[in-house]
Amino acid sequence: MSVLEQLFYSAPGQVVAEKLGLPEPEVLRRGRKLPAGAVVTASLAGSTLATDTLALLGVPIDSALRDDGAEPPTYPERIGAVVIDARGLRQLVELEGLRTVLRPAMKGLEASGRIVVLADAEVEGLEANAVRQSLDGINRTIGKELRHGATSNLIYCSPGITGAELASTMSFLLEGRSAFVDGQSWTVGSPLTPLGELAARPLLDRIVVITGSARGIGARIAGVAARDGAKVVCVDVPAAGEALAAVANRLGGTALQLDITAAAAGERIAAHVASRYGEQARIHGLVHNAGITRDKLLANTDAARWGQVIEVNLAAQLRINPVLLDGRPGGLGDDARIVSIASTSGIAGNRGQANYAASKAGVVGLVRAFAAEVAERGITVNAVAPGFIETDMTAKIPFVQREVFRRTNSLGQGGDPIDVAETIGYFLDPASAGVSGQVIRVCGQNLVGA
Numbered sequence: 001m002s003v004l005e006q007l008f009y010s011a012p013g014q015v016v017a018e019k020l021g022l023p024e025p026e027v028l029r030r031g032r033k034l035p036a037g038a039v040v041t042a043s044l045a046g047s048t049l050a051t052d053t054l055a056l057l058g059v060p061i062d063s064a065l066r067d068d069g070a071e072p073p074t075y076p077e078r079i080g081a082v083v084i085d086a087r088g089l090r091q092l093v094e095l096e097g098l099r100t101v102l103r104p105a106m107k108g109l110e111a112s113g114r115i116v117v118l119a120d121a122e123v124e125g126l127e128a129n130a131v132r133q134s135l136d137g138i139n140r141t142i143g144k145e146l147r148h149g150a151t152s153n154l155i156y157c158s159p160g161i162t163g164a165e166l167a168s169t170m171s172f173l174l175e176g177r178s179a180f181v182d183g184q185s186w187t188v189g190s191p192l193t194p195l196g197e198l199a200a201r202p203l204l205d206r207i208v209v210i211t212g213s214a215r216g217i218g219a220r221i222a223g224v225a226a227r228d229g230a231k232v233v234c235v236d237v238p239a240a241g242e243a244l245a246a247v248a249n250r251l252g253g254t255a256l257q258l259d260i261t262a263a264a265a266g267e268r269i270a271a272h273v274a275s276r277y278g279e280q281a282r283i284h285g286l287v288h289n290a291g292i293t294r295d296k297l298l299a300n301t302d303a304a305r306w307g308q309v310i311e312v313n314l315a316a317q318l319r320i321n322p323v324l325l326d327g328r329p330g331g332l333g334d335d336a337r338i339v340s341i342a343s344t345s346g347i348a349g350n351r352g353q354a355n356y357a358a359s360k361a362g363v364v365g366l367v368r369a370f371a372a373e374v375a376e377r378g379i380t381v382n383a384v385a386p387g388f389i390e391t392d393m394t395a396k397i398p399f400v401q402r403e404v405f406r407r408t409n410s411l412g413q414g415g416d417p418i419d420v421a422e423t424i425g426y427f428l429d430p431a432s433a434g435v436s437g438q439v440i441r442v443c444g445q446n447l448v449g450a
């Protein structure tokens with residue numbers, strides 16, 4: 001039984017759940033697993049991007065749903081996923097095609113099934129822009145209406161994008177790796193540098209550094225990177241040294257005891273990588289995961305609480321990144337991946353978390369600006385914004401408040417650290433070169449700021 005299920009079935013958990021009239025949480029499909037049912041595609045305006053991408057991934061497409069004008073369209077008995085290619089839509093009246101295709105799918109989708117909508121990132125004209133944004137509203141609504149762990153997400157595709165450039169995103173969305181990503185939209189484009197190939201172990205022999213990886217989400221990120229072939233460098237404060245060593249040993253990686261707020265933190269990371277993996281070694285992935293909370297209403301927040309949170313969650317990244325990008329041995333290589341952890345608190349704001357929200361919103365700003373700066377080197381910069389994830393950090397939240405947080409999202413449950421880790425794995429993938437400057441919420445479509 002998962003931690004979530006244990007809590008659900010605990011006496012206090014049941015009382016709160018009953019009071020709120022909440023259903024039992026669905027056990028979500030996770031990992032590198034495709035839907036069991038048929039993958040159906042529909043192209044609304046003649047684009048072949050969806051079918052091209054699925055063909056590259058080797059996903060068999062059930063062509064039972066065709067744009068043949070039949071109403072309602074015919075579907076296979078068991079629908080695992082519906083991939084709707086809505087590129088080329090420019091008129092409001094064309095949204096009717098989307099309604100037609102979606103309507104039967106809303107009832108027939110299997111548990112943990114997927115709806116994926118592809119749309120144009122850039123369109124011209126007022127009506128076309130209205131249509132583009134309508135798709136976002138539809139996607140968010142479907143996310144809220146689907147049941148049994150099924151999700152809907154929308155990908156805005158840059159002009160000229162190829163199936164190969166979209167493949168890592170499509171694979172992530174269809175597989176169980178995206179279990180807790182729901183009602184979200186982000187943009188995928190064409191990278192300026194060559195695209196890495198899709199692989200079963202995409203990080204094979206690449207070095208990935210994860211801060212704050214002695215426990216919680218960081219330890220799971222390290223686990224996913226190691227599963228995907230990476231040599232992991234686990235970083236955490238000296239006080240967490242024992243747990244850190246255990247994580248690194250278990251994953252065949254190395255441990256670096258380091259407070260990331262130290263003035264020479266970037267230099268220490270590079271020196272560790274160069275000494276343990278050789279002068280020629282370069283970091284492929286840098287995951288800024290370490291984070292702290294010091295919650296108080298702003299009226300009661302003193303300078304120490306304010307400063308510590310900004311330092312760990314944001315300022316440290318601003319100091320470490322340029323050091324690792326200056327070409328030194330053990331620094332970041334070309335085509336590297338930088339990933340930060342933001343939070344839905346930074347997007348929506350959260351009572352009692354002005355310092356934390358400031359730091360996490362700052363991460364979003366940093367990621368967006370930084371992505372443009374390093375694009376020519378083939379480096380991507382992205383962030384994950386977790387909602388309520390079951391970890392030691394959220395275990396500190398008072399019980400009733402915690403129970404409300406974990407359930408007020410479209411999937412009716414808290415996320416697992418693996419959900420954040422898998423999304424980071426998607427960003428780290430060399431085949432995700434066209435994904436940069438993006439912030440993906442891993443929150444089960446949390447109602448807060450949705």
Ligand SMILES: NC(=O)c1ccc[n+]([C@@H]2O[C@H](COP(=O)([O-])OP(=O)(O)OC[C@H]3O[C@@H](n4cnc5c(N)ncnc54)[C@H](O)[C@@H]3O)[C@@H](O)[C@H]2O)c1
Binds near residue numbers: 217288292341
């Ligand atoms: N758990 C959630 O629901 C949630 C939601 C949104 C965002 N996040 C973010 O995800 C990240 C991981 O969260 P978690 O829940 O696993 O937290 P956690 O407290 O369980 O783990 C954080 C780790 O970071 C380490 N750390 C703290 N300060 C450090 C420093 N100065 N130098 C090096 N390491 C340091 C800690 O020792 C700890 O091992 C954080 O950035 C957090 O803000 C978590």
